[in-house]
Structure formats: C-alpha cells, structure tokens
Amino acid sequence: MNPKYSFIIPIYNEEKSIPELYRRMSAVMEQLNAPTELILVNDGSRDRSLQMLRELHEKDPRVCYLSLARNFGHQIAVTAGLNFVRGEAIVILDADLQDPPELIPDMVDKWQQGYQVVYAQRIKRHKERWFKRFTAYVFYRLLKRLANVEIPTDTGDFCLMDRQVVDILNSMPERNRYIRGLRSWVGFPQTAVYFERPPRFAGEVQYTFRKSVSLAVNGLVSFSKxxxxxxxxxxxxxxxxxxxxxxxxxxxxxxxxxxxxxxxxxxxxxxxxxxxxxxxxxxxxxxxxxxxxxxxxGRPLYTLAEVAGFKNVASRK
CATH class of the missing domain: 1.10.287 (Helix Hairpins)
Known part of the structure; x- marks a missing residue:
C-alpha cells in the first residue's frame, strides 16, 4: 500500500538533531493515523548522519533514505526527495527542528479542506541575530515586489503540497531550483498556517550567510527580469x-x-x-x-550513492 502522507527532510551534518527529529516525527505520524513514509535525504554529510539513517531504516520500515554522492545543496536534496516520494500529500521540512513537526496536522487539515499548497509562514523568529532578521525581512519583501509571481513573505520550504503539485514540479527541467518560488508559480489553491520559528535544536547553523545570499540571488534571478x-x-x-x-x-x-x-x-x-x-x-x-x-x-541534478526503502528504484530519476 502506498503511503498517504510523505515527509521529506534534507540532512546535512545533523547527527545531534536526528534522534529528537525522529522522536517528534514518529509522534506526528502516529497522530495522523494513516500510512506514512519518512524520506531522509543525506546531502553529503561528513558526520555520523548516514549511519544513523541506516539504523533508523532498520528499526522502522516507514523510514526511507537517499544518500547523495556529495553535497549538492539544500534545494537539490529536496528535489531528490520529491523525485522518489509516493504519498498523496507531501510535507517538506528541515532537520534542525526550526520547522516544528507539530504544525503538520494543521497543514493536513488545510489540505483536507481543499488547499493544494499549504505553506508555513513565520510571524516571529526566536534567538536569531538582528542582522539575519533584518536581511530576511528586506529580501522577502523585495522578492515579492520584483517577482512575476506572488511569492508569500516570510516563508521557507516548510510546506505541504498535493500530489498533483509535486508531479508538476518533478516535470520541470530547470536546474537552478527555488522550491518556494516554483510552488507559487504552479498555481492551485494555496494558504498559510502561521507559527513562531523556534531556535535551532542542536549543532551549528548549516545555512551560512554565503549560502543565504546565493539562495536569495537565485530566487531573484529565477522569478524576475x-x-x-x-x-x-x-x-x-x-x-x-x-x-x-x-x-x-x-x-x-x-x-x-x-x-x-x-x-x-x-x-x-x-x-x-x-x-x-x-x-x-x-x-x-x-x-x-x-x-x-x-x-x-544537461547534467543530472544529483547522483545517488545509496538508496533504501523504495521499490522500483531503477525506474526513478
């Protein structure tokens, strides 16, 4: 039986967060009371993250994992998960627990009401430096003004998407991917759930200032002339x-x-x-x-070193 709900979580050097992430995700999956799958995408981690994913897969058959051959970046790791996902409703969230899994049932409620994209919109950021809050505030409003599609402010990749939306995203051939922009571009009924973003659970921030600037430039160039x-x-x-x-x-x-x-x-x-x-x-x-x-x-978006928990892998990208 194919899962009804799928969860995609990119992993990059998150060995300190994985146990708590799995505990909280397991509680949410039990609460949903439907077939689920948890897709963890190892994006070239250098710590014990991959070994921990193997152990989780052996322990819980709902846990599937992909291991990319090197670090391809957050957006490509998410794309890899989308290529393999099987559920009717697909949720993307980060491993650092700044995207609280407990918000997922609220997203599912919106999806059941007929919304095909449900994005989490931040109303407050806890324990983040003023410079990051300021630059994020300016960027999202600048992008909203300049982009040729309506991209909601203060939203990241944390969202729920319907199977139809994911199929369209997977059909898009572009390589410089900005997921939060693409999900707006496809259209379909969309709505927000609001939350206060908690601080990172453990470990070091993986999205450095340089990576943030690169993502911001990519978003502007991809969706604005x-x-x-x-x-x-x-x-x-x-x-x-x-x-x-x-x-x-x-x-x-x-x-x-x-x-x-x-x-x-x-x-x-x-x-x-x-x-x-x-x-x-x-x-x-x-x-x-x-x-x-x-x-x-025309190079492939990513290369896979290891896959576990999926059937018919050869037929997938």
Missing amino acids: VPLRLSTYVGLFAAAIAVAMAILVLYWRIFVPNSPLTGFTLILVAIFFLGAVQLVSIGILGEYIGRIYEEVK
Missing part, C-alpha cells in the same frame, strides 16, 4: 548624468574659466561612475548567462 531592466535604467540614468555634466562643463568653461571642477577631478569621477555602471550591468548579465550555461549542459 527586473535586474536586467535595472541595467537599462541605470544606463539611461548614467547617460542623463553625462549630458548634464557636459552642459555644466561647457557653462563653467565659458562663464567660470577658473573653476577647479572643470579639470582632472571631474573627468576621473565620471570615468569611475560609468565604469561602475558597466561592471554592475555585466555582473547582472553574467548571473542570467550563468544559468543558461547550467541549463544547456
């Missing part, structure tokens, strides 16, 4: 500034011949300004061209 248009607007602005400067220089030459602003300093400032505009524009173009380059290579 505004950065490309911004290059045009900045170029036009620079051209207007150049024309104004030329008029001013001509005025100073005629009416203020001894003005120091008509010499080397003004020329140097203009060169630096135009050079900065050109470099920023090239950088924006590079982001889009880099994604085209990744797409046309």
